[in-house]
Amino acid sequence: MLAARLGCQQGLLRGIVSRRNGSAVRAMSAAVDKVFAPCDTFQRRHIGPSEADTEEMMKLVGVSSLDDLVSKTVPHAIRLSEPLSLDAPLSESEALAKLRAISLKNEVKKSFIGMGYCETITPPVILRNMLENPGWYTAYTPYQAEISQGRLQSLLNFQTMVADLTGMAMSNASLLDEATACAEAMSMTHSLGGHKCKKFFVADDVHPQSLALVRTRGGAIGLDIIVGDPDSVDFSAGDFCGALVQYPSTFGAVKDYAAFTERVHAGKALVVAATDLMALTLIRPPGEWGADIAVGSAQRFGVPMGFGGPHAAFMATSEKYARRMPGRIIGVTIDSRGKPALRMAMQTREQHIRRDKATSNICTAQALLANMAASYGVYHGPEGVKAIATRIHGMAKTTATALSQAGFKVSSAPYFDTFTVDVASKGKDAAAVAGKAASLGVNVRVVDSATVGLSFGEAHTKDDVEALLGAFGVEASALDAAAAAAAGSGVDAAFARATPYMTHPVFNTHHSETQMLRYLKSLENKDLSLNTSMISLGSCTMKLNATSEMIPITWPEFANIHPFAPPSQWPGYMELIDTLNRDLAEITGFAAVSAQPNSGAQGEYAGLLCIREYHISRGDHHRNICLIPVSAHGTNPASAVLSGMKVVVVKSDEAGNVDFEDLKAKADKHKDNLAALMITYPSTYGVFEEGIKDITNYIHKSGGLVYMDGANMNAQVALTSPGHIGADVCHLNLHKTFCIPHGGGGPGVGSIGVNAKLAPFLPGHPVIPTGGEGSGVVAKTSGAVSAAPFGSAAILPISWMYIKMLGEPGLRKATEYAILNANYMAARLEGAYDILYRGRSGLSAHEFIVDLRPFKEAGVVEEDVAKRLQDYGYHSPTMSWPVGGTLMIEPTESEDKAELDRFCDAMLAIRGEIQDILDGKVKSADSPLKAAPHTWDMCFTDKWTKPYSREQAAFPAPWVRANKFWPTVGRVDNVYGDRNLVCSCPPLEDYDEELPKAA
Structure with a gap:
């Protein structure tokens, strides 16, 4: 016993010594950590109030601490009991270094893949003074026209350039991407036909991602998508609302669609032409051969490929369809003095007014990218752009000649920048050619086992083309003879453009860098952005877009990757997207996240499609009722209709909460057909509703699922979560809560988080399969909602940086503040x-x-x-x-x-x-x-x-005199602008003192 007691005492002694040693070790470790702790921590730079300010503010509010504030604000029933499981915060320099290492895992190769994404060169004056300039990227959508005249002018330039190049009367100020624009055009033809015709034709040589989106959108609203050869389809029965063709086709062919257009029109349908602005500098525009609507992407006008986006799409049409065209239109009006001013016209189309009657749910545009493309047009001018197009065509012609002279069978149809090569004609396999090309630093498109597609862009060089020929086993010396043979041969004469374009002075003035620099600065000076003052927009969360977050988006390893490059070349992007999605899943309390939706409205749409497909998978095809509170964002009802649902409005009570009794009554009435409830939390009125869990539980009890609009997520992060509250799906506005800047009206990202039962129904993609989590398959090829598999991937580093630099403690503090x-x-x-x-x-x-x-x-x-x-x-x-x-x-x-x-x-x-x-x-x-x-x-x-x-x-407060921002025009006349729609240049200085009086 004595021995035992002695042993116990010795063990106790050893424990005491051990604890002392451990304490000493920890103390030394803490001292080392303190010495080496970085000073460039992000939380203190992101959150505005100081500690002293915080004390004063809390005193006025009547709370003793931030914990006390949260306790009095956020219902206890929905508070998280444990901190989020996220990585420890990184300093700004640490986060940049870590992301840089991730980016370097990507392999940047010159791509000849095409399919709507082209190698381009961003003029440095535009890169530095627009894309990287907070005066441009932190501005809000130009609803307040008097302090937005600069970007309104630039967007008007975009509209004018697009209208000129497409040969149409007018254009909108951008859409999300080319495939989405195709789907929007289809919906527009359906609407213009009074929703009577249930068929829509798609040519079998459109880009596969565009076909996928048309199928997704058309299937949800009951349209029958007919895919085939334009020469063989019969429109005489009058049961088609429209037809979509690619001009030039996805394989490069330039076809004469004049006779096809006559047949479509004879059948009382409309023709949509998906087209290429660069090609239209040399070939006849769609407006000249009878197309009713032209859509496409302005990406190759100086906007990096960025692994799929963001890029500015466009839609152009005739004036008679103007008021049915989706998206924003910039128009000319007068101000309070009768002087000309610009404004965002056609605002009656906005979804917060038309709600479930809207034919589109588009809210976010791609204003920043449209401004880049417009500036590219201004800087190069018509002659410069034509020279670039001519060089592109010349490279394609020379390469095709070299391959043909080497014995390969090259497509014979007229083309601009793209053609196909039958590699089987020389006993080769397409995959083997693609593999060889990749080893030589270039990418090609594998069309099928025997065919390779080649598309040429502005950034391609002679070295790139020589590497490309090497993949086919053709010597570089073959270029000399090919260039001589192809010299002087322009596009096929039958398709050559004869009409002028971009004739306005704005496209023929600013061609030196000095001129362009000053022009961009003059526009920037007219706009109020976050670098001027606070923009306190409710529901729009105009927070700091930190410089450290923005830096990575122009790194070539992120900016210059083709979205359809082989997956082996983008492990860095995959790591970025996977880690961001995992963090967002943790923050939202969900099982899986998709980054594909490239706007908040697209996130709504994608989330509702998940719900729709879930019900269908269970045999509940009849579940199509969507309950939406009267206070909801206008895109909510528009998205519900586009996803094939019928909207039933739920009342609000006097306190601004959802009227629970009205909700129960309508859920009971429609319980056999209830699909979903769409709800914003905190409410659109800025209140944490106490009964939110009762609401979600009642919807589930009634057989429906809960869609949460994430517009107000900035009040939830690290305090509660949609999954914890009981939602089944939620979209996240990464351009709000997670710091992607608004860009003067876009870009945005609308990532969606879903629970385990909805994970299998996340968006797929026909080219790079994705989604399908938990379904027993790695990914799926159907159900795409954006043109690129990961949406606007190039701006995801912004949100990655934000989360990694704040970590759980910083995110919680951000929400509390x-x-x-x-x-x-x-x-x-x-x-x-x-x-x-x-x-x-x-x-x-x-x-x-x-x-x-x-x-x-x-x-x-x-x-x-x-x-x-x-x-x-x-x-x-x-x-x-x-x-x-x-x-x-x-x-x-x-x-x-x-x-x-x-x-x-x-x-x-x-x-x-x-x-x-x-x-x-x-x-x-x-x-x-x-x-x-x-x-x-x-x-x-x-x-x-x-x-x-x-x-x-002019100087109503002391601080104004020290830093005065002058509105450019007086109060604009919205009514005049809507009655007298003018939506193309000239700039204001070319107008008389007064515009003509309204009719």
Whole structure:
């Protein structure tokens, strides 16, 4: 016993020594960690308020700590009990180094694959001064035209260039990608035909990804997609709404579609031509041979391939179809002085107005990429672009001649930049040729076992072509004879373009780098972006887009990868996408995530398709009712209709919550056919609804699934999650919560997260199979919702960096500060303004609504406040939505207290001007509210006739004088613009003092 006791004491002693040693080791380790801890931590740079500011803000809000704030704001029933399982935060330099190592796993080879993606060169002046410039990439969609004239002008240039090249009367200001544009055109023809005709024809030589999207979209709305040879299809029965052809085809052939178009038109259907802007500099445009709608991608106008996107697609048509065309159209109107101004026209098409009656759910465009393509056209001009096209055609012609002279059978149809090679004619296998090509640093398209496709682009060089010939076993010396034989031979004379294009002065002026630099700067100066001031748009989450997040997108290992390159060449991209998707799955509480949807609306659509396919897989084809609260985003009902569902609206109660009794009544009524509920959380009114779990449970009990709109995810991250709340699927606006910038109206990414039972129904792709998680197969080839398998992959590094630099602690802090900043602003404004819809404890979520309706009798409306804010150097918050007569404010976590205070001071000063009207001191018409915004030339005119001073007009607050942002034009006339649609150049300086009076 003594021995045992002695042994026990010795063990205890050893334990004490061990613990002491362990403590010492840990202390030393902590000391080492402290010495080597990086200083460039991201959290302190991303989150605006300091510790001292935080204390002041919490005091005004009435909370003792951030934990106290969250406890009083977020319902306890949905709070996460454990921290998110994410990697520890990396510093900015560490994250960049790690991502750089990942990027270097990709192999950048010159691609001759084509299929709608081409090698191009981004002019450095455009790369540095637009793509990499926060003055361009942090701007919001130009709803506030007076402070958006620069990018409006650039988008007008884009429309003019596209209309000229396609031979159409007008164009929109971009769509998501070429395949999506094809699907949108199909829906447009269906709508124009009154939804009566149930067939849509697709030529068998369109790009496979475009066919896939047409099938996805058409299948959901009950269209029968007929694929075949355009020469053999019969349209005489009048049962087709439209027909899609590729011009030139996916294999490069340029065909005469004049007779085909006549047959389609005789059958009362419309012709859609998917086309190539570069080719149209040399071949007849679709508008000249009778096409009704032209679609395509502007990618090869200076926008990197980026593994599939983002790129600006386009749609052009005749003026008679203008009001049915999806997307945004930039038009010319007049301002308050009768002077010309630009605005985003056709706003009645926006889904928040038309809702389930909209023929498209498109909300995000590709404005930044459209601006790049337009700038490419401005910089090169018509002669420069034609020279590039001629060189491309010459390379293709020379290479085809060299292969033909070497004994290969080359496609005989007229072509611009693409042709096919029958390698079997020389006893070769296509896969073997492709493998040899890859080993020599180039990629080719494998059409089938006997055929290789070759497409040429601007960035190809003689060295690239020599490597390409080597893959076929043809000596480089063969180029000399081939070049001599092909010299002087342009495109086939039967298809040669004879009409001019890009004749406007804007495309014929800025051709030196000095001119272009100054032109881009002049446009940038007209626009208010995040590098000017806070943009507090409710529901749009205009937070910091950090420079460290943006740097990787232009690395060549990310920017210059073809989306259909062999998978062995992009393990870095796969690692990036997989790790990002895993992190997003952890954040959302879901089993799987797809990055394919390239906008929030596409995410909605993809998520609803998952629900639809799930029900069909269980034999529940009849489940097609989608319940949507009246407060939902307008894209929600539009997406539901496009996915084949019928919308039933659910009421809201007086507190802004979903009316649970109305929801139960409608769920009970439709329980046999209920497919889904679409709900936004926190609510669109900026409230964490206490009964959200009761809602999700009741929908599940009724046989439906729950779709959560992720627009307000910035109030959820690390505090709760859609999966934890009970949702089955949720789309994430990576261009909101996860820091991809808005780009003046796009790009965006709408990744979707799903639970295990929906994972098998994630989007697939016909070229690079994807999706299908949990279905027993690696991936699937059907159900694509975007042209590229991983959507806008080139901008995913932005969100990867954001998550990796913040980690779980930083993400949680970001959410807490988003809630704090909103409640601080609400507390400062309360009393001067009515704040609508508060949650329990009288607090809001990450956004709040200011009610301006009490001032309407005095003649003051929300537009007056929005325009007056421009005089203070601010963009208006979200106006007139989700409640008419209000402003919805979301400051985000990125803004510091000083900026929040400046904005609140502006709002309080405006409230004082409203009070002057209410008190009878000033007539409404004489108030600066009604004349706002005040431009430079208005304020410095020789004759000042306003009843208030120039200083009150232009410098209404002390900080404005120190950093004045001048609106470019006076308040625009929206009604005039809609009645007198002008949607192509010239620029404003070419107009007379006044435009013609409205008819």
